[in-house]
Amino acid sequence: SHMGMSKEQMMEIRKQNCMTMKITYYKKPVFIHQGYMQWLWDVDGKRYLDLFAGVATVSVGHCHPKVTAATQRQLKKLWHTTNIYIHPELHEYCDKLASYLPDPLKVIYLTNSGSEANELAMLMARLHTGNFDIITFRGSYHGGSQQTMGLTAKSSCKFPIATSSGCIHTMCPDVFRGPWGGSYCRDSPVQTIRECSCAQGVCIANKHYIEQLEETFATSAPSQIAAFFGEPIQGMGGAVQYPKNYLKEAYKLVRQTGGICIADEVQTGFGRTGSHFWGFQGHDVIPDMVTMAKGIGNGFPVGAVVTTPEIAVSFVKASHFNTFGGNPLACAVASSVLDTIREDSTQQNSLHVGTYLMTQMAKLRDKYEVIGDVRGKGLQIGMEMVKDKGSREPLPPEAMSEILEDVKDTGVLIGKGGVHGQTFRIQPPMCITREDVDFFLAVFNKAISGYTDRK
Ligand code: PMP
Numbered sequence: 001s002h003m004g005m006s007k008e009q010m011m012e013i014r015k016q017n018c019m020t021m022k023i024t025y026y027k028k029p030v031f032i033h034q035g036y037m038q039w040l041w042d043v044d045g046k047r048y049l050d051l052f053a054g055v056a057t058v059s060v061g062h063c064h065p066k067v068t069a070a071t072q073r074q075l076k077k078l079w080h081t082t083n084i085y086i087h088p089e090l091h092e093y094c095d096k097l098a099s100y101l102p103d104p105l106k107v108i109y110l111t112n113s114g115s116e117a118n119e120l121a122m123l124m125a126r127l128h129t130g131n132f133d134i135i136t137f138r139g140s141y142h143g144g145s146q147q148t149m150g151l152t153a154k155s156s157c158k159f160p161i162a163t164s165s166g167c168i169h170t171m172c173p174d175v176f177r178g179p180w181g182g183s184y185c186r187d188s189p190v191q192t193i194r195e196c197s198c199a200q201g202v203c204i205a206n207k208h209y210i211e212q213l214e215e216t217f218a219t220s221a222p223s224q225i226a227a228f229f230g231e232p233i234q235g236m237g238g239a240v241q242y243p244k245n246y247l248k249e250a251y252k253l254v255r256q257t258g259g260i261c262i263a264d265e266v267q268t269g270f271g272r273t274g275s276h277f278w279g280f281q282g283h284d285v286i287p288d289m290v291t292m293a294k295g296i297g298n299g300f301p302v303g304a305v306v307t308t309p310e311i312a313v314s315f316v317k318a319s320h321f322n323t324f325g326g327n328p329l330a331c332a333v334a335s336s337v338l339d340t341i342r343e344d345s346t347q348q349n350s351l352h353v354g355t356y357l358m359t360q361m362a363k364l365r366d367k368y369e370v371i372g373d374v375r376g377k378g379l380q381i382g383m384e385m386v387k388d389k390g391s392r393e394p395l396p397p398e399a400m401s402e403i404l405e406d407v408k409d410t411g412v413l414i415g416k417g418g419v420h421g422q423t424f425r426i427q428p429p430m431c432i433t434r435e436d437v438d439f440f441l442a443v444f445n446k447a448i449s450g451y452t453d454r455k
Helices: 007-016 065-075 088-098 114-129 146-151 204-217 246-256 279-283 309-313 328-343 346-367 397-409 434-454
Strands: 032-036 039-042 047-050 107-111 133-137 167-170 225-230 260-264 289-292 303-307 371-377 380-385 415-417 423-426
Touching (some): 114 146, 133 146, 204 246, 246 260
Parallel strands (some): 133 167, 133 225, 260 289
Antiparallel strands (some): 107 303, 371 380, 415 423
16 A cells, blocks of 8 residues: 555645645545556555546556556656657657558647647648638537637636637537437447437438538638537547537538538547547548547657648648657657557457447446436447436436445446536546456446435
8 A cells, every 4th residue: 555645644735735626526535546457546555447547548558567668668768859859759659650540641740638739730720721710519628728728618617718719619419418319319339229210311310410510600700610620429528429420411511611620539539439440430531630639648648630731731831849749758658559559459349348338338227217328439438317317307416426426435436527517437448348347337236226215
């Protein structure tokens, strides 16, 4: 166990000197001390199954031996040099990452976070198109810097300041909570349990949501959209999935307005959706720009923007300098993460274990009135909680906290999200096993039945 500072001392320092946060996840806080693969240990030596991965960030596993070894090798060689000089780690990594992306997405810019990547993407989209307005989904999260806070459309993450102007929020095509759709209307492995309810293969919900996007264009200068930003499956928004073909049609319309299409793969990239390496591939689209972070470094701070040579040209009129972006250490880590995903069949595991989890979880959904929806792809999973299935009113925050606390006390860490904080999120290190899933299901079942009994 941990021999350093006591819990009481940490709580005191947290009050006095340590970055405060409005979000309080747990009544009794968790003091994390050590991690290995899908496991975390607290300062008392209690073990947790980590199904949230520091917000979908630890991709191949905490302190994965291969990534740790690669990091240690680089630590002894070179930590930092600026990109004024040429160093092999950056070039080896860019070559490797480019091989995972379809043509023409081949030009890479490295950053240190997702917010930074999205901020750069906004800048490049505006420079390239000469337009200003950017469209994102209501309920989305794309960053906390001043510019990206404008993209973000989740009230719990917005401060009353002038964020980027020119950010327009279109209706999120949420087929569960939105005005159109059915609870089983989505492109997901769970669809194998119940088919999409739309008649004759024409998705009526999709048609309505696309009309909303067209209405949104009408709030902007004609044909002057700079970009459309969307996550392939929402993260902070609560694993919201769009109707099949939504992104495909949206991309077409956005391009007609002169805008470019940007996929925020900060959470969905690097095999998390299981069926594909990138979330956008599941929608059968090729964006003009892809932003990434989190899983790219397995917890080490790395972010990236990948775009086309044509768009990259618009970006050389002035110098964009980033001290740490593409530093040798970050590149060595990110490079070994890519190797590890291949060697450990991480993406395949994500598909198999994630589909198993959702299939089993769908049984709990059918058993309990408060589990309104189970959705996602691979290990990007959401369970939307409701007061009852008839009203679909969000389960109130106190009830969500009660369940979350119980699940934690029994040894599992999961996340929370959604516009009303009504969705539990499962986005674990992608090395989890079916046995871990069985353990989680037992824990979750106990927490929900306990909650239902007390009510
Ligand atoms: N985009 C998405 C989809 C995210 O989930 C996040 C972080 N939660 C970000 C961007 C911002 O990333 P960062 O916290 O690394 O700035």
